[in-house]
Amino acid sequence: MPLPLFRPVPIPTLVWLRVAMGLLGGGDILGNGIYYHWYLDDFAGYTFRYYGFEWVHPLPEPLLSLYFIVGFLLGLAVALGWRFRITAPLFALFFSYLFLLEKAHYLNHAYLFTWLAWLLALTPAWREFSLDVRRNPGERRTEVPAWTVLLFPTLMGVVYFFGGIAKINADWLLEASPLHAWLQRRADIPLLGPLFALKPTAYVMAWGGMLLDLTAAFLLLHRRLRWVALGFLVFFHATNHLIFQIGIFPYLSMVLTSLFFAPDWPRRAIHRLAGFGIPAEKLGWARTQVRRWVVQWQGRVGRAPESPASQASSLWQGHPRYRPLVTAGLALIIGLHLFLPLRHWLFPSDVNWTEEGHRYSWRMMLRSKQGHGHYLLVDRTTGAEEIVQPRDSLTTKQYRKMTTHPDMILQYAHHLRDLRAAAGQDLAIYPRFRVSLNGGPRHTFLDRAADLSTIHWQWWGAKDWVLPEGETAQD
Known part of the structure; x- marks a missing residue:
């Protein structure tokens, strides 16, 4: 049989x-x-x-x-x-x-x-x-x-x-x-x-x-x-x-x-x-x-x-x-699809805020996040400062998604770093982003003192440059 x-x-x-x-x-x-x-x-x-x-x-x-x-x-x-x-x-x-x-x-x-x-x-x-x-x-x-x-x-x-x-x-x-x-x-x-x-x-x-x-x-x-x-x-x-x-x-x-x-x-x-x-x-x-x-x-x-x-x-x-x-x-396919929706428990953070473990987990139409912000670029040689508005070079959908996802904010910071490095500049890049979750107050999303140009993406482990929800942004 x-x-x-x-x-x-x-x-x-x-x-x-x-x-x-x-x-x-x-x-x-x-x-x-x-x-x-x-x-x-x-x-x-x-x-x-x-x-x-x-x-x-x-x-x-x-x-x-x-x-x-x-x-x-x-x-x-x-x-x-x-x-x-x-x-x-x-x-x-x-x-x-x-x-x-x-x-x-x-x-x-x-x-x-x-x-x-x-x-x-x-x-x-x-x-x-x-x-x-x-x-x-x-x-x-x-x-x-x-x-x-x-x-x-x-x-x-x-x-x-x-x-x-x-x-x-x-x-x-x-x-x-x-x-x-x-x-x-x-x-x-x-x-x-x-x-x-x-x-x-x-x-x-x-x-x-x-x-x-x-x-x-x-x-x-x-x-x-x-x-x-x-x-x-x-x-x-x-x-x-x-x-x-x-x-x-x-x-x-x-x-x-x-x-x-x-x-x-x-x-x-x-x-x-x-x-x-x-x-x-x-x-x-x-x-x-x-x-x-x-x-x-x-x-x-x-x-x-x-x-x-x-x-x-x-x-x-x-x-x-x-x-x-x-x-x-x-068994491998089913096991993978049972693990991925649970993996956010391996991170010491709220998945709705930090996005750690959100993708591939069937968290569908579950939360509303609005974010906006820019980057502060500091020339390491001269100390000159410059503000870069990502909305000026991204599509509306890209900007809306990026401002609420740490990995995308980091990716675009690396993109800016590489563009300026090709032009001979050595820059530190600091994030200035604020996010509101489910209609709540705006909070600082990323550590303003974190130089994103030197940070590498981690697949696992806490990311200390992503702040917990609760720190209200200052204008």
């Missing part, structure tokens, strides 16, 4: 995931190109890069424009299952490049999608309802190893649960902050706007969001309660989309949520849609393929025999020789 991770399960949900991710990811790449590159031209100047990936730079024109177009086409290729074993890894690579291109654009859903894209490329999602199978019917499969399907809802369950854990704090639950401020900004929405402006609405949504996030994955695992959970989640994500306009995340979340249902639910849905009595020949190849797919699942035709090439390509998925390797890889 095969182990639970390697038992065969129907392939339809994996096909559904492939189609949805290809369309959503390809659209996201093109959308970023249209808005940030062609409209705002945000990649023409300085870009904040992730530590460890400083080598990622915007491509020169016309390669950058071509990247956005090709990335969109790769998404379509993945959705259609065309040359999947080539296009899927390329699609994951292209999306990873978009994610790494600008740290100021960090979004939880982009980080999640990057993981999902690489994991999807490791699955046999092209084995059904794809152009690859149309070209070579002998590679069609109706079943896949269970882990290739279960991994994706598991990751979504982690996102839900830790998103709920992060909401268990005084500002969110006792003050409904900053949710009330965000809702008030949407008070002009027809019908719902006046309701959003009420303080009790913020409390209901704050507590409801926390409880739903904590219980969503568990409710979805219950056969009778999952429909109740689905209804709440549809309302939850629709409301988030209406209020926050957070791109593809609500759609991606619902796609991943649907994977908690029986693996063959898309097959049954398509079977119902295909039963309207319309002649297949009038609807072209797509309808014919759908009907052929349904007939296969109903067992009216036998499964095509595996070719030697197909057998070789699927050995690592289910062959006993490779099962320990696959199991270890899955």
Whole structure:
């Protein structure tokens, strides 16, 4: 009897995931190109890069424009299952490049999608309802190893649960902050706007969001309660989309949520849609393929025999020789995603203030920070002082993000140091930044006596140049 991770399960949900991710990811790449590159031209100047990936730079024109177009086409290729074993890894690579291109654009859903894209490329999602199978019917499969399907809802369950854990704090639950401020900004929405402006609405949504996030994955695992959970989640994500306009995340979340249902639910849905009595020949190849797919699942035709090439390509998925390797890889992936949301406890600071452990931890739409400031540059040779306003050379989004993130303030200080060093200047760079958390008073963010030009970024350990919240800035 095969182990639970390697038992065969129907392939339809994996096909559904492939189609949805290809369309959503390809659209996201093109959308970023249209808005940030062609409209705002945000990649023409300085870009904040992730530590460890400083080598990622915007491509020169016309390669950058071509990247956005090709990335969109790769998404379509993945959705259609065309040359999947080539296009899927390329699609994951292209999306990873978009994610790494600008740290100021960090979004939880982009980080999640990057993981999902690489994991999807490791699955046999092209084995059904794809152009690859149309070209070579002998590679069609109706079943896949269970882990290739279960991994994706598991990751979504982690996102839900830790998103709920992060909401268990005084500002969110006792003050409904900053949710009330965000809702008030949407008070002009027809019908719902006046309701959003009420303080009790913020409390209901704050507590409801926390409880739903904590219980969503568990409710979805219950056969009778999952429909109740689905209804709440549809309302939850629709409301988030209406209020926050957070791109593809609500759609991606619902796609991943649907994977908690029986693996063959898309097959049954398509079977119902295909039963309207319309002649297949009038609807072209797509309808014919759908009907052929349904007939296969109903067992009216036998499964095509595996070719030697197909057998070789699927050995690592289910062959006993490779099962320990696959199991270890899955344990490592899940373990990493359980550790990252908890790592902020290793730092002696408030994660909402210092940002230590905030990224990659599903702390989504949780706090509101506003900051502003500048750098004081002192020539070590002459003692001459100069004030540099970063807002003069950064985009609005870059400046807004940088002023509340110590790592980005440090990065830009090093950028200034290197620019001036190339011109023959030896400068000390001192921060002058003030930050407000969740509508509170402004406080000094960084030690004003810290020379950022000499400080190196630490992955672990307390950063004494980042001050604790509570020191009110002096004008």
